[in-house]
Amino acid sequence: EKPAPQQQAQQVQQPAPQQPQAQQLDERVKRWLELFEREFPRLKTAMLVWSVKDAEALRRLAEQHGLIYYAITAERAVVLNREYVGDACAYANERKWTREKVADIVAETLRSKPHALADDETAALALEVALSLGLAEYRDGRWLAK
Secondary structure, eight states, X not given: OOOOOXXXXXXXXXXXXXXXXXXXXXXXXXXXXXXHHHHGGGOSSEEEEESOXXXXXXXXXXXXXXXXXXXXXXXXXXXXXXXXXXXXXXXXXXXXXXXXXXXXXXXXXXXXXSOOOOHHHHHHHHHHHHHHTTSEEEETTEEEEO
């Protein structure tokens, strides 16, 4: 079964300027928590988060939900369900993706504007994160989950 495409999430938050700094952080955390509660029960794969403005709060929320947070750039991050790594490896092996092919898909995904992620983009992002964190490897022309 192919991984289900996942939609990207975009942070929507601008607390009122008159709020004290602590309240602003609380409001950001609250909004991220709402996003996680709304989206992550359905998150069986990976999610690319655009315009990360409070990466630390998002990382803490990911950990609270048993998910992996990985910053790809200063403003883009992937939240990954570790259980998906094996599926992403199988998906890539079926398509005979090389390490370079995955890197190309990730680079193109990061260059494009926010959009709903296709299966290929979701799998490639998950593999990129899994490789970086030592959760997967590419050896002898095959993707292997660790």
